[in-house]
Amino acid sequence: MTxxxxxxxxxxxxxxxxxxxxDFAGWWMPxxxxxxxxxxxxxxxxxxxxxxxxxxxxxxxxxxREDFVQTMVTNDLKKLNFGQAMYSCLCNLEGRIIDDLLVxxxxxxxxxxxxxxxxxxxxxxxxxxxEGMDVxxxxxxxxxxxxxxxxxxxxxxxxxxxxxxxxxxxxxxTAQWGTVGGQRMLISRTGYTGEDGFELxxxxxxxxxxxxxxxxxxxxxxxxxxxxxxxxRLESGFALYGNELSLERSPYDVTxxxxxxxxxxxxPLAKPALEKAKESATTCLVGLTMEGRGVPRAGYxxxxxxxxxxxxxxxxFSPSLKKGVALAIVExxxxxxxxxxxxxxxxxxxxxxxxxxxxxxxxVKRHS
Amino acid sequence: MIPEDLKYTExxxxxxxxxxxxxxxxxxHAQDQLGDIxxxxxxxxxxxxxxxxxxxxxxxxxxxxxxxxPVTGTVIERNEALDESSDNFxxxxxxxxxxxxxxxIVVEVADESAxxxxxxxxxxxxxxxxxx
Numbered sequence: 001m002t003x004x005x006x007x008x009x010x011x012x013x014x015x016x017x018x019x020x021x022x023d024f025a026g027w028w029m030p031x032x033x034x035x036x037x038x039x040x041x042x043x044x045x046x047x048x049x050x051x052x053x054x055x056x057x058x059x060x061x062x063x064x065r066e067d068f069v070q071t072m073v074t075n076d077l078k079k080l081n082f083g084q085a086m087y088s089c090l091c092n093l094e095g096r097i098i099d100d101l102l103v104x105x106x107x108x109x110x111x112x113x114x115x116x117x118x119x120x121x122x123x124x125x126x127x128x129x130x131e132g133m134d135v136x137x138x139x140x141x142x143x144x145x146x147x148x149x150x151x152x153x154x155x156x157x158x159x160x161x162x163x164x165x166x167x168x169x170x171x172x173x174t175a176q177w178g179t180v181g182g183q184r185m186l187i188s189r190t191g192y193t194g195e196d197g198f199e200l201x202x203x204x205x206x207x208x209x210x211x212x213x214x215x216x217x218x219x220x221x222x223x224x225x226x227x228x229x230x231x232x233r234l235e236s237g238f239a240l241y242g243n244e245l246s247l248e249r250s251p252y253d254v255t256x257x258x259x260x261x262x263x264x265x266x267x268p269l270a271k272p273a274l275e276k277a278k279e280s281a282t283t284c285l286v287g288l289t290m291e292g293r294g295v296p297r298a299g300y301x302x303x304x305x306x307x308x309x310x311x312x313x314x315x316x317f318s319p320s321l322k323k324g325v326a327l328a329i330v331e332x333x334x335x336x337x338x339x340x341x342x343x344x345x346x347x348x349x350x351x352x353x354x355x356x357x358x359x360x361x362x363x364v365k366r367h368s
Numbered sequence: 369m370i371p372e373d374l375k376y377t378e379x380x381x382x383x384x385x386x387x388x389x390x391x392x393x394x395x396x397h398a399q400d401q402l403g404d405i406x407x408x409x410x411x412x413x414x415x416x417x418x419x420x421x422x423x424x425x426x427x428x429x430x431x432x433x434x435x436x437x438p439v440t441g442t443v444i445e446r447n448e449a450l451d452e453s454s455d456n457f458x459x460x461x462x463x464x465x466x467x468x469x470x471x472x473i474v475v476e477v478a479d480e481s482a483x484x485x486x487x488x489x490x491x492x493x494x495x496x497x498x499x500x
Contacts, residue, residue: 227430295407295432297431319404
């Protein structure tokens with residue numbers, strides 16, 4: 001399980017750029033190039049370039065593809081227009097989270113983008129439930145690379161390389177096919193940084209050309225590794241599987257009711273369990289900001305007036321706020337913004353304030 | 369890269385020996401592994417340390433690491449740049465100048481035999497090589 005045997009088509013680019021590489025869910029990935037702070041700052045102020053080719057792309061086709069996906073995921077696929085995407089959970093029959101996903105609805109297929117670490121769990125869960133249905137699953141992870149440009153200047157950075165597509169017509173959380181460097185690819189206005197940006201689903205063979213075009217086309221565009229990806233998503237209040245999300249929690253335990261639609265048609269397979277989970281949930285996900293200099297880390301206990309109320313699920317020093325920030329799973333009685341809690345940092349209680357998420361509001365183009 | 373005039377520990381600390389005084393910091397390798405350092409906790413002057421004691425912590429953006437005392441002795445000085453209440457607070461000095469401006473504490477030892485167990489630069493270089 002810990003063997004690193006998968007490489008993205010951009011591995012050589014990362015090594016040439018002097019990246020520190022690491023094993024991530026079996027993939028040999030860039031952890032950082034010049035340093036977390038510099039990379040983080042670049043994304044917040046201008047633009048960063050990411051190799052996310054480890055993400056799993058599963059293409060679903062067949063007559064019953066939409067009903068099938070609708071019963072598998074928690075969010076409502078049928079509310080999407082063609083080309084639109086949604087964030088969703090995939091839950092087991094106990095209502096616990098197998099993975100969090102991005103799901104795209106297209107005219108003739110549905111794309112499911114899953115975490116690298118959960119790829120085999122997601123694929124086998126889907127395969128098991130697709131049996132007997134007019135549904136075909138194609139795990140294209142190792143054929144499709146994913147290159148992301150994220151930051152307030154993302155559109156200006158990418159547009160000069162795109163033929164035949166005006167990026168201003170690509171709405172937030174939608175995707176359109178376009179041509180970059182002469183190659184057709186899926187251009188999606190999505191990301192995991194809180195900034196405006198695009199994720200390019202490109203065939204492996206063309207990933208290198210796309211990467212070079214973008215990097216050479218903008219002197220201030222900075223390659224960004226997984227370490228800064230984590231600080232960026234944390235400042236944005238985005239959950240991470242393995243930290244906030246796990247097989248032990250339902251979406252209701254971590255404030256994901258907004259992507260859990262029990263009354264949609266057809267209903268999610270996990271509906272009975274999810275109804276129970278909704279009733280019995282006592283926790284929620286909150287943001288915490290340290291008042292002093294301490295840095296919260298995953299696993300640190302969270303107290304309220306000396307009484308345990310939860311734990312830190314992700315923590316870091318926020319490069320933007322210059323303070324320790326955390327996502328924490330706490331009792332719902334402690335969730336109101338402004339509530340004074342304590343994070344136990346190496347045995348010592350340190351003051352922390354419940355903070356409305358996101359910690360940092362980026363340039364992302366939101367719409368209702 | 370690894371200064372020849374210093375001694376080293378397996379916890380990636382360096383020691384500059386001047387009589388019974390030992391200046392302590394973390395190595396280039398250690399700061400490089402930690403990444404951007406944002407906070408350092410070092411002991412008060414006067415604190416007694418035993419070799420191997422946890423004497424402080426280094427927080428970087430991505431991780432936290434304990435500091436282990438390389439010698440037994442008394443803390444007689446600490447670097448003001450690492451004191452968060454100081455006007456000169458600059459923990460990133462450890463990244464930019466691990467062997468010089470990023471020093472952490474000075475410990476006075478009772479006996480110079482306290483330095484006997486430390487590695488010299490070539491032993492440390494070999495240690496880093498094997499570990500990596």
